[in-house]
Amino acid sequence: MAEAGIEYVRLAEFSWGVIEPTLGGLDFSWLDEAVDILADHGLNVVLCTPTATPPKWLVDEHPEILQADPDGTPRHFGSRRHYCFNSPRYREETRRIVSEMAAHYADHPAVVGWQTDNEFGCHGTVRCYCEDCSAAFSEWLAAKYDDVGDLNEQWGTTFWSQQYASFEAVDPPRPTPADHHPSRLLDYYRFATDSVIEYNRIHADLIREHGDWFVTHNFMGDFETLDMHKVSNDLDLVSWDSYPTGFVQDRRAADPSMDELRAGDPDQVGLNHDLCRATNDAPFWVMEQQPGDVNWPPSCPQPGDGAMRLWAHHAVGHGADAVLYFRWRRCLEGQEQYHAGLMKQDGSPDRGYNEAKAAAEELTTVDVDHVDASVALLHDYDNWWAIGVQPHAPEFDYWEHLRCYYRVLRARxxxxxxxxxxxxxxxxxxxxxxxxxxVDTELADHLTQFVEQGGQLLVGARSGVKTPANQLHETLAPGPLADLTGLVVDQHESYPEDVPLAVEVDGDEYAATIWAEWLDPDPQTTVVATHTSGPGAGRPAVTRRNRGDGSVTYCGVWPGSELLDELVAELLSRGGIKHTSRLPDGVRFNERDGLTWVTNFTSRQFELDVPMGAVVSGGQTLGAFDVAVVSTAPHLISISNEAS
Amino acid sequence: MAEAGIEYVRLAEFSWGVIEPTLGGLDFSWLDEAVDILADHGLNVVLCTPTATPPKWLVDEHPEILQADPDGTPRHFGSRRHYCFNSPRYREETRRIVSEMAAHYADHPAVVGWQTDNEFGCHGTVRCYCEDCSAAFSEWLAAKYDDVGDLNEQWGTTFWSQQYASFEAVDPPRPTPADHHPSRLLDYYRFATDSVIEYNRIHADLIREHGDWFVTHNFMGDFETLDMHKVSNDLDLVSWDSYPTGFVQDRRAADPSMDELRAGDPDQVGLNHDLCRATNDAPFWVMEQQPGDVNWPPSCPQPGDGAMRLWAHHAVGHGADAVLYFRWRRCLEGQEQYHAGLMKQDGSPDRGYNEAKAAAEELTTVDVDHVDASVALLHDYDNWWAIGVQPHAPEFDYWEHLRCYYRVLRARxxxxxxxxxxxxxxxxxxxxxxxxxxVDTELADHLTQFVEQGGQLLVGARSGVKTPANQLHETLAPGPLADLTGLVVDQHESYPEDVPLAVEVDGDEYAATIWAEWLDPDPQTTVVATHTSGPGAGRPAVTRRNRGDGSVTYCGVWPGSELLDELVAELLSRGGIKHTSRLPDGVRFNERDGLTWVTNFTSRQFELDVPMGAVVSGGQTLGAFDVAVVSTAPHLISISNEAS
Amino acid sequence: MAEAGIEYVRLAEFSWGVIEPTLGGLDFSWLDEAVDILADHGLNVVLCTPTATPPKWLVDEHPEILQADPDGTPRHFGSRRHYCFNSPRYREETRRIVSEMAAHYADHPAVVGWQTDNEFGCHGTVRCYCEDCSAAFSEWLAAKYDDVGDLNEQWGTTFWSQQYASFEAVDPPRPTPADHHPSRLLDYYRFATDSVIEYNRIHADLIREHGDWFVTHNFMGDFETLDMHKVSNDLDLVSWDSYPTGFVQDRRAADPSMDELRAGDPDQVGLNHDLCRATNDAPFWVMEQQPGDVNWPPSCPQPGDGAMRLWAHHAVGHGADAVLYFRWRRCLEGQEQYHAGLMKQDGSPDRGYNEAKAAAEELTTVDVDHVDASVALLHDYDNWWAIGVQPHAPEFDYWEHLRCYYRVLRARxxxxxxxxxxxxxxxxxxxxxxxxxxVDTELADHLTQFVEQGGQLLVGARSGVKTPANQLHETLAPGPLADLTGLVVDQHESYPEDVPLAVEVDGDEYAATIWAEWLDPDPQTTVVATHTSGPGAGRPAVTRRNRGDGSVTYCGVWPGSELLDELVAELLSRGGIKHTSRLPDGVRFNERDGLTWVTNFTSRQFELDVPMGAVVSGGQTLGAFDVAVVSTAPHLISISNEAS
Ligand SMILES: [Mg+2]
Ligand SMILES: [Mg+2]
Ligand SMILES: [Mg+2]
Ligand SMILES: [Zn+2]
Ligand SMILES: [Zn+2]
Ligand SMILES: [Zn+2]
Known part of the structure; x- marks a missing residue:
C-alpha cells in the first residue's frame, strides 16, 4: 500500500461480527494485528465504529432494534443498516461497543481518526416507522412546540379534521388513503434527520472521551433524506463517498452519454464536493473514491483510461485534502463481489492501482490552502423535502433544479x-x-442585508412560497421576499417536461421547462423576460431590481441553460467576479490557492493556451479523461477543442 | 359572494374535528355564525355531514373503524376517507353526529339541503378488506343466495376446488397466488357498492327525519367502483365534482393535447353530466366546479382564458341546474394548498372569480326545463366490473369503449x-x-320489445357473453341476445392497441382496434362489414337485421371513429332523430328546452351561421374557449372554422 | 374423443373439492363414472393427484398450510397453489388423499399413469417464506453443511457481519434494506426446489406402492425457479405444458411479430421440448398443448390456420411421444373462461378440434425412436439463479442468453x-x-476430459466466475476453466442493451451486446475476435485453442447472431456434425429416426427440394403454418422462399 502512495487506511466499518462473535466475547486481536502492520509501514489508520451492521445474535435477542417500513414490515437482517436510530436498546448496545473499541485503541499512535458508522441512511434508512420512532417522534414534537395547540396551529390541522389532542397521538406517516399532511411529513423528515444526529453524537462524544482524534462520517452523494449541514456540526471533518459512473446513472434524470458512463458528470460530482467543503467551511475528504467498475449501478462499463486519476485531481481542485479508494482488494464474498478494488481478487493490481499511484505522486508536490469562493449557492434540505412533498409537477425535482443553476455557474x-x-x-x-x-422574515432580512450591502442575488422560482411549517404564506409568493424582489407571483403553472416553454429577452427566444410563473413586478422593477405563449403570454417571467448597493434578479421559470447562462453571466459581472467564457461540456476549471485544475471528463482532446512554465502537472494537451494543473487563473486560460 | 352571483354555499364537509374537538364536546357556534352571515346576505346553504374525516380521537379510541388493504394493512389516519362503511362502531358514531347536526339546523331557513359525506369512494376506498367487511360480505351473500349450495352453483366453484361450505367461509378477495374467481370478485364489488348505499341511507334517513330538505351526494367523475345508479335511488338530487383539466390527464387513456390541458375534453366531462342527469331523470348539480388550476393532476397549466365560464355553460347545456365552485378561497393549510379558489390566499380575486361571475350573470336570464334526449346509451357498473375482472386485453377498458360510442353520438x-x-x-x-x-333473458326481452316496437338498437362487441353471475352462457355469445341480433360469435380475438385492425364496408376500409369477433349471422341478417386480414379475413364483423318495427346493428369490433360514425349516423337516420353533420373536435352542441349551447373547448375560432336574433348569449363569432347560447336547433346551425 | 384421434385423457387435476367435499367424506363416484366411460371407448386415462388446490375447509381448519410472501403476507385461498410444500400438516393431508386415490384406482386397467399435482411452482409459488419453510430451511442447511462454521465459511458471512451462530438462526430471505447475501439466496433457491422434490416424491412413492403405473409431472415452460433436472429423477416420464402464443408474449424479451402472435417462436418452444427430452434422455409428452386462443397472455389473437396441427408435429419432431390438448371443452365457470378447448362451451367443435384430429391421423403412420443428438447445450438452474441474483446488467438474463446460443444451433x-x-x-x-x-474443479475436469478425447467445446461469457457456493474464485475467471480455455478474463463490462458493441474478426465487424470481457490469452491460444472501441479496443474478445484431440472456443461477449453463427458453424464443422446452411427465421428442421420434420412458423410459403418419394406427410410446398415430414436428412434438404 505504501508503495501505491497510500497514506491513510480506513478499517473495520462492518466488523461487529468479528469483533464480537458472541455477546461480550470481544476479540480485537485480528484488528490489532492489521493496525500494527499498517503502523509499521508508516500508514495512518482511520477506524470505524462497526454499528452499521448489528450481528444476528443481537437481532435475535432484540428484534425490536430492527427498522420498520411505513406499513409495519420489519427491515430484516441479511444486508446492512437494519437498525433503528431511535431504539433505546440499540443505542445502549452502540454505547457499549463504541466505548470498548475507542478504549481499546486509545493509545495507538497510528489511529488518527474515526469514522462514525458508515453511510448513514443508505438504502432508504433515514426514515423508520417503528414503534420506537413513534414514541420518539412524539417527544421530538413536544420539545419543538409549546403545546399541542401550537402544533395544531402551525401545521394547520383544521384541514380535513386532522387535529391532535396530544403529542402522543401523532404517529409516523403510515399508509393512508390520500396524501399525508405536508406539515406533518416535513416535521417527520426533520425528526428523522435529527434522530441520526443524536445517534451520531453518541459516537462522537464517546470517541472524544477516549482520545484526541478527529471524528468524521462518510456521507453519500446526491442524498436527500439526511441534512448534512446539521450532522456536520458534530464532525471535525466532512467526508463523502464518490462514485461518478454510478451516480450519473442512478441519481440524475438525464440519460448518461457514453463519456459519462466512463467518467461521470463533473458537475454532479462537483456539487457534492462543494457541499462537503462549504458546509463546514474546511477541506473535506473523499472517504471512498470509485476504484474502477463497481457493482451497484445498472450498467458497469469500464471507466475511461485515466478516469481514476482524474477523479482524484478533480476532488483536490474542489478542496479535498485526502482521497481514499474503496476498496483495496476485490472481495470474494457477499454482496459486493462485483465491486472492483485497487487490487484484483487474486492480489494482482487492477486498473485503478496505477492511476491512484500516479495521482498520489503528482499530488505529493502540491500544497494548497482552503478553496476561496466568491459565489454562494443556497441549499436547504427543508426546501428539498417541502418541494418533494408537493412537487406539483412530476419532474420538478429540487436537486435537479439546483444542479441546473450549479452547472451554469461551473461552466463559467x-x-x-x-x-x-x-x-x-x-x-x-x-x-x-x-x-x-x-422563507420567514428573518431569512428575508438576512438576504436583504446582503443585497443592500452590495451583494448580487439571483432568486429562482418557487421561492418564498411557504412558512417553515410548510403552510402557504397568506401573502402572495414570494411572501417575505416580495419586498426584496419587487414583485408578487400572480400565477404559477406546471407543464410536462416534454412541453417546450419559452420566454423572450430583447426579442430573442430562450427555452424554459416544467415551471412558469406570471410575475407582477413593482414599478421600480425591470422586466428582463416575458412569456411567449398561452394565457400568460406577454406576462413578465424574469425581473431585476436594484436595491441598496446590490441587485436582485428573480427567475420565475425553470430556465434552460442558455437563459440561465445569460442571467449568471450578468450576475457575475455585476458582482465583479472574474469568470471564463462558457466552458465546453465536461471540461471544468477549479482554482485553489493560486493553482487551477483543468479537468476533462470527455474523450475529446483539448489544447490549453497557458504559459509554458505555468504547467504544474500534466501538459498543455489535455487528452481523454485527462487533467492538468496550472498556475494560471481560470479567466486567463483559453482552451480549444482539437479533433482527437 | 353574493356580488359574484353566488346563490348556494356548501359548508362543513370535513368539519368533524371542529364540530366535536373531543368526544361529546359538540360546538356548532362557528358554523352557526357562518350560516347566519350567509343567510343575512340572502345566500342558501347546503350543509354536509362531516363523516368523510373521522377525527383522531375517534380513531385512537376505536382503531377497528379503519379500512384495510387486501393484505390487511390498515388505511391509517392522516388524510381522509379512512373509515370502513361496514364498521358497526362507525355507523353508530355516524348516526350520532348526523343526528346532532341535523337536529341543530332543523329550523334554520337558510339551510336548503344536505350533502351526505363527501365523494364516497375517492382514493380507492369503496372496497375495503377488513374483518368487519368480511363478516358483512358473508351476510350479504346469505341474503342474496338461497343457501351456500346456490352460491356454489351460481359462481361455479367446482373450478379449482373453490367450493364453500358456508357463507361464513367466504372472505374478501385477499392476495392469492393466481387470479381470483371472477364470480367472487364481481359479487365483492357489488357488496362494496351496497355497503356504501347502506351507509348513505343512514345519513339520508336521519336528515329527512329532521327537515324537509333535499339530500344529495357529490359523486366523482369517471368513477368505476361505486354504482351511481343504485346510490342515486336514495338521493333527491344528483351532483358531481367536475375537474376537466385534471380528469383529462388521469382518467383517460389518450395523452391530452395542449387545448385539453387548458380546458379538458368536452365529451369526457359531458358523459358524466349525462350520467348524472339521466340516472334520476332530473336536473343535476355540479357541486364542485374547477375554479382554476388545481393541486392533484400530474401537470397544472393555467386553464385557458374563459374556461371557467365555458364549463359552467357546458354543464347547464347538459342539464345542470346549479354550478358551485370549489373552493371560495385558496387554503393556507394542509394537502390542498395548490388548489386554487375563486379568491387567492390573500383574499384578492383569482382568475376564476370574474369568469364565474360572468357565467352567473349570463345564466340569470336563462330559464330552461329538463333536457329531453332521444338516444339512450346503456351503462351498467356490473359490466364495467365484469370486463375489468377479465379484460382479456390490457387496453380493453369498458369506460373508454363506452366513451368512444358516446363521443361519436355527441359529434352528431x-x-x-x-x-x-x-x-x-x-x-x-x-x-x-x-x-x-x-345479459339474462329478462334483459334480452326488454331490448327485444324496444326493437319490435320500432326502436333502433346498436349493440357493441362483448355483449351477451355472460350471466349476471359472471359465468359464460352455455350458448355462444351474444347468448340471450343471439335471437335478437340474428347471429352468434364464432371467435373473438384481442390485439395490442398498436396493431392496426381493419374492416371493409362496401369496398372501403375502416380502422378498428383491440378487439375482433368473427360473426356467424343468421340468413336474415345482413353483413355490414367484414374483416380484412388474418385467419378471420372475409368473416363478418358488423351486421344488421330488421326486427318488428325496428332494427338491430351488431358491431363485433372496437370500432374506429370513422366506422362508428357511419353506424351512428345510420342509426340516427333510421330513428328519425335530427342530427348535425360531424362536428369539429372540441366543439359540441347541447340542446335544452329550445336553446342550444355551442361550446368551444379549443383555442381555435369558429363562426356560427345562425339568425342574428337567435343569439341569446355570446356572439356569432366563437373565440377560444368561448360559448354561445342560441335559440336555433342544433341541426340548423352551421359552423365554420376561421383561421384564428 | 376417440373420433378426434385421442388416445389419452388426463383427469382430476384440481378435483379435491369434489372428491372430498368435507373432511373424510370421500366420493369417487363421479370420477369412476368418467374413467369407466373413457375405458369403454378404449381411451387410456392419466389421473392427477388433486393437491394443487386444497379445499377451503382444509385451509380454514389449518391456515398454517398457506404459503407466505417474503413480507409475511399469506397467499390466501381463492385461486390455486396456495399450499406450502414444507407444511408438515399439508404433507400429511397429501399422503392421505393420494393414498386414498391411488388405492381406489389400483386395479383399474384404463388408468395407465399418474400426474403428480399440477404445474409445480406456477404463479411464483416455488419459493415460500412461511415459518414452516424457515424451520425446513434450517434443517436443509444442517444436512448440507458440516456445521454452522462450515456454512459461514462457504457463504462468506464475514462480509457485512452476516455470521450465524446456529442453523436455526438462518431465516428465509425476507425484506432487507439492501440486497441479500448471494450465497444465502442461492441456497434458499436450492432449498426451495428441493422442497418440491421431497413433496413430489411423497406422491410418486405412494402411487408406486399401489400400482405399476408411470409417474409424470407437467412442468411449465421457460421456468426458472424449479430445477427440472432434479425433479425429473423421480419421474418415469417428463411432460410439460406448451402455450406457444402465450409464452412468446410473456417469457421472452423481444416483442413478438404478428406471425409469432399467431404461432409462437419455434426455438422458444423447442428449447423446452429439448430440455424435457434430454433431461431424462427419453421421449417426453406435451401434457397440455394450446388448443386455440387462451386466457392468460396479454393479447389473444386467433392462432394461424394450421398452428394447432403444426405444434403437434413440431413436438413429435423434437421427441414427443404424445401430445395432449388442454382442454377438451371450454369451461363456463371460474378463472379460465377465456381458455379455448377443442370443443366450444356449447359442445360444438372449436378451431383446434379438426387440426388436432388431422395431426393425430398423420402421426398414426409415424413410428419413430428416440431423438439422437450430436450437440449438447449445458444448462444448470444454479447458474440461472446465481446470475439472476447478481445480473450486473439489467438485461443479462441467463435464459435469454442461453436461448441465443440455442437459436443459432437450431438455425443450422x-x-x-x-x-x-x-x-x-x-x-x-x-x-x-x-x-x-x-464451476468447481470436478466440472472443469469433466469438460477437459471431453475435449481431450476429441470433443469440440464452445464456452460463453461469465463462465467459471464463481464457486458452487456463489463466492468468487480467488483466481481470475474463468477460474477452474482457465487452463482448459487457455486464458484469464482481465476485465468484464456491462452495457445498456441499446449501446451497440462490436468485435472484429479478420477485418469484419460483428455486433455484440450487453456484456464484454477483455481476455488475456495464453501464448498457445488463438485470438478469434477483438473489441473495437472503448478502453478495451484491440483486446481479445473471442479465442480458440486446441487441446488433446479437441478444441475450446471462448466467447467473451454476448454475441450477436451473426458472430455466433460463425462460431457455431466452425464448431459443427470441427465436430464433423452434418448441418444445414442457415435456415430462414421461423423455419426449423427436426430429424428423428430417419425422418425430418420441416415446420413453418411463418405466414410465408416455401418450396422444399426433396425427392418426390421422400414426402411422408404434407407436401413439397410448405404453406403458412404448415409442416412436412420427409425421409431426407436435414443437410440434404434445400428450401426456398416463394412469394406467398
Ligand atoms: Mg407517537
Ligand atoms: Mg366472511
Ligand atoms: Mg430457520
Ligand atoms: Zn424506528
Ligand atoms: Zn371494512
Ligand atoms: Zn412455506
Whole structure:
C-alpha cells in the first residue's frame, strides 16, 4: 500500500461480527494485528465504529432494534443498516461497543481518526416507522412546540379534521388513503434527520472521551433524506463517498452519454464536493473514491483510461485534502463481489492501482490552502423535502433544479460554496437561491442585508412560497421576499417536461421547462423576460431590481441553460467576479490557492493556451479523461477543442 | 359572494374535528355564525355531514373503524376517507353526529339541503378488506343466495376446488397466488357498492327525519367502483365534482393535447353530466366546479382564458341546474394548498372569480326545463366490473369503449341519456349498448320489445357473453341476445392497441382496434362489414337485421371513429332523430328546452351561421374557449372554422 | 374423443373439492363414472393427484398450510397453489388423499399413469417464506453443511457481519434494506426446489406402492425457479405444458411479430421440448398443448390456420411421444373462461378440434425412436439463479442468453440435447456452454476430459466466475476453466442493451451486446475476435485453442447472431456434425429416426427440394403454418422462399 502512495487506511466499518462473535466475547486481536502492520509501514489508520451492521445474535435477542417500513414490515437482517436510530436498546448496545473499541485503541499512535458508522441512511434508512420512532417522534414534537395547540396551529390541522389532542397521538406517516399532511411529513423528515444526529453524537462524544482524534462520517452523494449541514456540526471533518459512473446513472434524470458512463458528470460530482467543503467551511475528504467498475449501478462499463486519476485531481481542485479508494482488494464474498478494488481478487493490481499511484505522486508536490469562493449557492434540505412533498409537477425535482443553476455557474469557471441559507454571506459577491421555498422574515432580512450591502442575488422560482411549517404564506409568493424582489407571483403553472416553454429577452427566444410563473413586478422593477405563449403570454417571467448597493434578479421559470447562462453571466459581472467564457461540456476549471485544475471528463482532446512554465502537472494537451494543473487563473486560460 | 352571483354555499364537509374537538364536546357556534352571515346576505346553504374525516380521537379510541388493504394493512389516519362503511362502531358514531347536526339546523331557513359525506369512494376506498367487511360480505351473500349450495352453483366453484361450505367461509378477495374467481370478485364489488348505499341511507334517513330538505351526494367523475345508479335511488338530487383539466390527464387513456390541458375534453366531462342527469331523470348539480388550476393532476397549466365560464355553460347545456365552485378561497393549510379558489390566499380575486361571475350573470336570464334526449346509451357498473375482472386485453377498458360510442353520438349534436339497461326505453328512438356483457333473458326481452316496437338498437362487441353471475352462457355469445341480433360469435380475438385492425364496408376500409369477433349471422341478417386480414379475413364483423318495427346493428369490433360514425349516423337516420353533420373536435352542441349551447373547448375560432336574433348569449363569432347560447336547433346551425 | 384421434385423457387435476367435499367424506363416484366411460371407448386415462388446490375447509381448519410472501403476507385461498410444500400438516393431508386415490384406482386397467399435482411452482409459488419453510430451511442447511462454521465459511458471512451462530438462526430471505447475501439466496433457491422434490416424491412413492403405473409431472415452460433436472429423477416420464402464443408474449424479451402472435417462436418452444427430452434422455409428452386462443397472455389473437396441427408435429419432431390438448371443452365457470378447448362451451367443435384430429391421423403412420443428438447445450438452474441474483446488467438474463446460443444451433438444422453440465458427454461431438457461471474443479475436469478425447467445446461469457457456493474464485475467471480455455478474463463490462458493441474478426465487424470481457490469452491460444472501441479496443474478445484431440472456443461477449453463427458453424464443422446452411427465421428442421420434420412458423410459403418419394406427410410446398415430414436428412434438404 505504501508503495501505491497510500497514506491513510480506513478499517473495520462492518466488523461487529468479528469483533464480537458472541455477546461480550470481544476479540480485537485480528484488528490489532492489521493496525500494527499498517503502523509499521508508516500508514495512518482511520477506524470505524462497526454499528452499521448489528450481528444476528443481537437481532435475535432484540428484534425490536430492527427498522420498520411505513406499513409495519420489519427491515430484516441479511444486508446492512437494519437498525433503528431511535431504539433505546440499540443505542445502549452502540454505547457499549463504541466505548470498548475507542478504549481499546486509545493509545495507538497510528489511529488518527474515526469514522462514525458508515453511510448513514443508505438504502432508504433515514426514515423508520417503528414503534420506537413513534414514541420518539412524539417527544421530538413536544420539545419543538409549546403545546399541542401550537402544533395544531402551525401545521394547520383544521384541514380535513386532522387535529391532535396530544403529542402522543401523532404517529409516523403510515399508509393512508390520500396524501399525508405536508406539515406533518416535513416535521417527520426533520425528526428523522435529527434522530441520526443524536445517534451520531453518541459516537462522537464517546470517541472524544477516549482520545484526541478527529471524528468524521462518510456521507453519500446526491442524498436527500439526511441534512448534512446539521450532522456536520458534530464532525471535525466532512467526508463523502464518490462514485461518478454510478451516480450519473442512478441519481440524475438525464440519460448518461457514453463519456459519462466512463467518467461521470463533473458537475454532479462537483456539487457534492462543494457541499462537503462549504458546509463546514474546511477541506473535506473523499472517504471512498470509485476504484474502477463497481457493482451497484445498472450498467458497469469500464471507466475511461485515466478516469481514476482524474477523479482524484478533480476532488483536490474542489478542496479535498485526502482521497481514499474503496476498496483495496476485490472481495470474494457477499454482496459486493462485483465491486472492483485497487487490487484484483487474486492480489494482482487492477486498473485503478496505477492511476491512484500516479495521482498520489503528482499530488505529493502540491500544497494548497482552503478553496476561496466568491459565489454562494443556497441549499436547504427543508426546501428539498417541502418541494418533494408537493412537487406539483412530476419532474420538478429540487436537486435537479439546483444542479441546473450549479452547472451554469461551473461552466463559467467559478468556485461555488454550497451553503445553508442561514450561513453568513458577507464573504460572497453573489448569491444564487433557486427554489428557496420556505422563507420567514428573518431569512428575508438576512438576504436583504446582503443585497443592500452590495451583494448580487439571483432568486429562482418557487421561492418564498411557504412558512417553515410548510403552510402557504397568506401573502402572495414570494411572501417575505416580495419586498426584496419587487414583485408578487400572480400565477404559477406546471407543464410536462416534454412541453417546450419559452420566454423572450430583447426579442430573442430562450427555452424554459416544467415551471412558469406570471410575475407582477413593482414599478421600480425591470422586466428582463416575458412569456411567449398561452394565457400568460406577454406576462413578465424574469425581473431585476436594484436595491441598496446590490441587485436582485428573480427567475420565475425553470430556465434552460442558455437563459440561465445569460442571467449568471450578468450576475457575475455585476458582482465583479472574474469568470471564463462558457466552458465546453465536461471540461471544468477549479482554482485553489493560486493553482487551477483543468479537468476533462470527455474523450475529446483539448489544447490549453497557458504559459509554458505555468504547467504544474500534466501538459498543455489535455487528452481523454485527462487533467492538468496550472498556475494560471481560470479567466486567463483559453482552451480549444482539437479533433482527437 | 353574493356580488359574484353566488346563490348556494356548501359548508362543513370535513368539519368533524371542529364540530366535536373531543368526544361529546359538540360546538356548532362557528358554523352557526357562518350560516347566519350567509343567510343575512340572502345566500342558501347546503350543509354536509362531516363523516368523510373521522377525527383522531375517534380513531385512537376505536382503531377497528379503519379500512384495510387486501393484505390487511390498515388505511391509517392522516388524510381522509379512512373509515370502513361496514364498521358497526362507525355507523353508530355516524348516526350520532348526523343526528346532532341535523337536529341543530332543523329550523334554520337558510339551510336548503344536505350533502351526505363527501365523494364516497375517492382514493380507492369503496372496497375495503377488513374483518368487519368480511363478516358483512358473508351476510350479504346469505341474503342474496338461497343457501351456500346456490352460491356454489351460481359462481361455479367446482373450478379449482373453490367450493364453500358456508357463507361464513367466504372472505374478501385477499392476495392469492393466481387470479381470483371472477364470480367472487364481481359479487365483492357489488357488496362494496351496497355497503356504501347502506351507509348513505343512514345519513339520508336521519336528515329527512329532521327537515324537509333535499339530500344529495357529490359523486366523482369517471368513477368505476361505486354504482351511481343504485346510490342515486336514495338521493333527491344528483351532483358531481367536475375537474376537466385534471380528469383529462388521469382518467383517460389518450395523452391530452395542449387545448385539453387548458380546458379538458368536452365529451369526457359531458358523459358524466349525462350520467348524472339521466340516472334520476332530473336536473343535476355540479357541486364542485374547477375554479382554476388545481393541486392533484400530474401537470397544472393555467386553464385557458374563459374556461371557467365555458364549463359552467357546458354543464347547464347538459342539464345542470346549479354550478358551485370549489373552493371560495385558496387554503393556507394542509394537502390542498395548490388548489386554487375563486379568491387567492390573500383574499384578492383569482382568475376564476370574474369568469364565474360572468357565467352567473349570463345564466340569470336563462330559464330552461329538463333536457329531453332521444338516444339512450346503456351503462351498467356490473359490466364495467365484469370486463375489468377479465379484460382479456390490457387496453380493453369498458369506460373508454363506452366513451368512444358516446363521443361519436355527441359529434352528431344529439343529447344522450346514459341509463341503466333496465331503465324504461319507451321514450327513446335509438338505444346504443356497447359492452353489454352480462345479459339474462329478462334483459334480452326488454331490448327485444324496444326493437319490435320500432326502436333502433346498436349493440357493441362483448355483449351477451355472460350471466349476471359472471359465468359464460352455455350458448355462444351474444347468448340471450343471439335471437335478437340474428347471429352468434364464432371467435373473438384481442390485439395490442398498436396493431392496426381493419374492416371493409362496401369496398372501403375502416380502422378498428383491440378487439375482433368473427360473426356467424343468421340468413336474415345482413353483413355490414367484414374483416380484412388474418385467419378471420372475409368473416363478418358488423351486421344488421330488421326486427318488428325496428332494427338491430351488431358491431363485433372496437370500432374506429370513422366506422362508428357511419353506424351512428345510420342509426340516427333510421330513428328519425335530427342530427348535425360531424362536428369539429372540441366543439359540441347541447340542446335544452329550445336553446342550444355551442361550446368551444379549443383555442381555435369558429363562426356560427345562425339568425342574428337567435343569439341569446355570446356572439356569432366563437373565440377560444368561448360559448354561445342560441335559440336555433342544433341541426340548423352551421359552423365554420376561421383561421384564428 | 376417440373420433378426434385421442388416445389419452388426463383427469382430476384440481378435483379435491369434489372428491372430498368435507373432511373424510370421500366420493369417487363421479370420477369412476368418467374413467369407466373413457375405458369403454378404449381411451387410456392419466389421473392427477388433486393437491394443487386444497379445499377451503382444509385451509380454514389449518391456515398454517398457506404459503407466505417474503413480507409475511399469506397467499390466501381463492385461486390455486396456495399450499406450502414444507407444511408438515399439508404433507400429511397429501399422503392421505393420494393414498386414498391411488388405492381406489389400483386395479383399474384404463388408468395407465399418474400426474403428480399440477404445474409445480406456477404463479411464483416455488419459493415460500412461511415459518414452516424457515424451520425446513434450517434443517436443509444442517444436512448440507458440516456445521454452522462450515456454512459461514462457504457463504462468506464475514462480509457485512452476516455470521450465524446456529442453523436455526438462518431465516428465509425476507425484506432487507439492501440486497441479500448471494450465497444465502442461492441456497434458499436450492432449498426451495428441493422442497418440491421431497413433496413430489411423497406422491410418486405412494402411487408406486399401489400400482405399476408411470409417474409424470407437467412442468411449465421457460421456468426458472424449479430445477427440472432434479425433479425429473423421480419421474418415469417428463411432460410439460406448451402455450406457444402465450409464452412468446410473456417469457421472452423481444416483442413478438404478428406471425409469432399467431404461432409462437419455434426455438422458444423447442428449447423446452429439448430440455424435457434430454433431461431424462427419453421421449417426453406435451401434457397440455394450446388448443386455440387462451386466457392468460396479454393479447389473444386467433392462432394461424394450421398452428394447432403444426405444434403437434413440431413436438413429435423434437421427441414427443404424445401430445395432449388442454382442454377438451371450454369451461363456463371460474378463472379460465377465456381458455379455448377443442370443443366450444356449447359442445360444438372449436378451431383446434379438426387440426388436432388431422395431426393425430398423420402421426398414426409415424413410428419413430428416440431423438439422437450430436450437440449438447449445458444448462444448470444454479447458474440461472446465481446470475439472476447478481445480473450486473439489467438485461443479462441467463435464459435469454442461453436461448441465443440455442437459436443459432437450431438455425443450422441440428438436434440439441439440453443437459445438466454433470451429464455424461461421451455421446456428443460438440458441447456448448454459455454462462457456465458456477464451476468447481470436478466440472472443469469433466469438460477437459471431453475435449481431450476429441470433443469440440464452445464456452460463453461469465463462465467459471464463481464457486458452487456463489463466492468468487480467488483466481481470475474463468477460474477452474482457465487452463482448459487457455486464458484469464482481465476485465468484464456491462452495457445498456441499446449501446451497440462490436468485435472484429479478420477485418469484419460483428455486433455484440450487453456484456464484454477483455481476455488475456495464453501464448498457445488463438485470438478469434477483438473489441473495437472503448478502453478495451484491440483486446481479445473471442479465442480458440486446441487441446488433446479437441478444441475450446471462448466467447467473451454476448454475441450477436451473426458472430455466433460463425462460431457455431466452425464448431459443427470441427465436430464433423452434418448441418444445414442457415435456415430462414421461423423455419426449423427436426430429424428423428430417419425422418425430418420441416415446420413453418411463418405466414410465408416455401418450396422444399426433396425427392418426390421422400414426402411422408404434407407436401413439397410448405404453406403458412404448415409442416412436412420427409425421409431426407436435414443437410440434404434445400428450401426456398416463394412469394406467398
Ligand atoms: Mg407517537
Ligand atoms: Mg366472511
Ligand atoms: Mg430457520
Ligand atoms: Zn424506528
Ligand atoms: Zn371494512
Ligand atoms: Zn412455506
Amino acid at each position: 469557471g467559478v468556485q461555488v460554496d454550497v451553503v445553508h441559507p442561514d450561513a453568513p454571506l458577507d464573504d460572497y459577491e453573489a448569491v444564487v437561491a433557486p427554489g428557496l421555498h420556505l | 349534436g344529439v343529447q344522450v341519456d346514459v341509463v341503466h339497461p333496465d331503465a324504461p326505453l319507451d321514450d327513446y328512438e335509438a338505444v346504443v349498448a356497447p359492452g353489454l356483457h352480462l | 438444422g441440428v438436434q440439441v440435447d439440453v443437459v445438466h453440465p454433470d451429464a455424461p458427454l461421451d455421446d456428443y461431438e460438440a458441447v456448448v456452454a454459455p454462462g457456465l457461471h458456477l
